[in-house]
Each structure stands twice: as structure tokens, then as C-alpha cells.
Amino acid sequence: MKIAAFVSSSSHHGNTATAVQKFLEGARAAGAETEIYYLHDYDMKPCRGCRACEKTGTCVIKGDDIPLLHEAIRSADAYVLATPTFYGDITGAFKVFVDRCYPFVDIWKDEETQQMRFGSRNKERRPGVLIAVSGSHGDMVFDSHMKVGYFCLNDLNSYPWREFCIPFTTWKPVAEMEDVVEKLYQGGQDLVRHMESGEGEDLARTGAYFARYRELKYN
Template sequence: MEKKMKVMGFIGSPRKKGNTAWIVNKILEGAKEEGAETKVWAFNDLDIKPCQGCLGCHNGDGGCVICDDMQKLYEELKDVDALVLGSPVYMGQMSAQAKIFVDRLSATNHPRFYPQFKERAAIKMILVFDQGNPDSSLFQTYYDYMKKMFQMLEFDVKDVVVVNGMRNGPAHERKDLHTSMKGIGLSLVSEKILR
């Protein structure tokens, strides 16, 4: 029996039913239709503290020393094939909720922290940003930086999706997004690159 691909979505918006949540869920819907097992997390529902810069993850064998909900996500990441990380653009960058998660991912970049991360194929990733401004290239420098940063953390960034013009109405009312976001999820799974 063929192993199901596991795709995890992260909603970096404080709004549970906002544009970011809809977009991430639509991508996961496409992945699920292609046979993937999916799960979604909303950062605003989790207790994730900021990285304290203590280097505990680098100085011991136990990983990140902060006891909060990020420990659950570390466990989930051990067995996931792909991530969809979505965030609204606030002040030209990702939301505070998403940034805390990203900062805490730095612990996974040390060989003594969960060796499974280093002994398998890179986790595939789709980065999704939604912005009010209609100019999709306005924050391109930031998007390129985020892609490079995740590649340095050894994620296989498949795409950086920018959904612009969100001031003109909610994402779910845009018919073009129903097809395109679902298509991203379908293509993420159809490659069937599994560990």
C-alpha cells in the first residue's frame, strides 16, 4: 500500500476565518483531493513563546528548552512531507504570529536536535503571502529573502505564492483563486516526492 503524503498547513493570521485561513485551507483541499493526508494549525490558537536566544537547542540533546505548544509542532514536523505556511503581510513582512514560529524553527537546524530532520529528504514547502496592495512585486525583496532563509534551513521551497489586491474584497469571492489555490495543492502532491 502506497504511503499517503502528509501535508500540514499553518495559518499565520490572527483572523480564523480571514483571507489567509481560506487560502491555506483551499491549498490543503487540493492536496487532499490528490490523496494527501492534511492537517491545519492556526498560530493564534497556540501558545508559542518567542525564541529566547538561549542556545539551549545547540548545547544539549533535548532540543528546544521552551515548554509550550511549539513542542507539539516539532513532533508533527518529524513525520510531515510538506508544509503550507500562510501569512498576511503586515508592515511589509509576515505577521508576528508567523514570525515567532519561524524563529523557533531555528532549533531544527542543529544536528543534535531531532536527528530525523537531517536523515531524510527535505520537507517540501509552499510559502503563501496575502497582501492588500495590488502590486504583487511591492515586497518581492522580502519574499525572496524568506525563500532563501527557508532553503538555508533545508526546506525544499517549491513556490512562493503572493495573493495581492485583498483590499478589494475577500479571497473566497475571487473565482480565480478557487482554481489556482486548489491547483497548488494538487501539484504539491502530484510530484509524489516522499521520504
């Protein structure tokens, strides 16, 4: 099995990268193949908002590295989305990546309720993990990270399996947080066991995300 991590920090050695590396280290110890995609290493042009991909499933923007990242998404069995916190929110690179995942979305109107539904062109349901790091903010800052992360996972046909939100890294880096490092390493192992077990999605957990972030009315 393959786990693909998409990291929106500009550093390969900072707190966000360290957190992801520890998680994937645990996953590899449990037998998974892993790959990290540091988004700043790729050319990602901003989404134009043209919505042409709603009909075609293909982005009209050409000449950047998004097709490589889309192929990584298609070939993975689980996803890790990771972002530090800039000005109390997700990074610009994370937002660009999420926006450019829009070609995966499948939108239709429910004939019975007349509400818009947002599914995915990805056919297989996959687990997703969110890792978010903050320097000086507390836990409250991570609500927006989780919301955007959930929207992206939904479009990739991925369910929110677990999140690791790590505040106050300005005073103590992730590498020195022994309890956090242990949880991340164990989390990577747990994800592999979860996938091997075939137990699948916790529908109550996904439903809680849906009720919090996605249950909007469209006419």
C-alpha cells in the same frame, strides 16, 4: 502522505486561511492527508536567542506548545507556511514560529572554504510551499515574506517548491478571486503529484533562492 500547514493569521476564515484551505482542498482531492495549525491557537513564547539548541537540538523554553508544532513538522511529508501582511511585512506570529524552529538547524564550518553552512537535523528532504497575502500592498512587499519563509524551510530540510503571493485583498477577497482559487486548488493537486512522482527537488530553483537570500560569507 501528510501535508502540514502553519497559518499565522488570527482568523480561521480570512483571506490567508481561505487561500490555505483551497490549496489543501486540492491536495486532499488528490489523495493527501492534511492538517492546518493556526498559530494563534497555540502558546508560543518568543525565542530567547540563547543558541543553546545549536548544540542540543532542543529548546530550553518549557511549558508552551512548541513541542506540539515540532512534532507536526517531524511527522509531515510537506509543509505550507502561510502569513498575511502586517505593516508591510510578515506577522509577529509567523516570526515567532520561524524563530522557534531554530532547534532544527544544523550548523557547521566547511573545512575547505572555512564558511559557515546551515543545514537541518531533519533527515528527509521535503517540499515546501509559501502562501502570502497582502491587503493593500503590491507584489513588491512579498520579498521579505519569501526570504524568511526560505530560511525556515531550509532549517526544516525543505526545498522551496512553489509560492502563492496574493496582493490587494482589501478590495477583493481571495474567495472572490476565481483565478487565484483555481491556481491554489490546482497547486494542492500538483504538490501531491509531485511527491508521488519522485521527481524531487528542482536544484536550479533552490539555487536561485540560495543565491538571492543565503549566499553570505562567514570567516
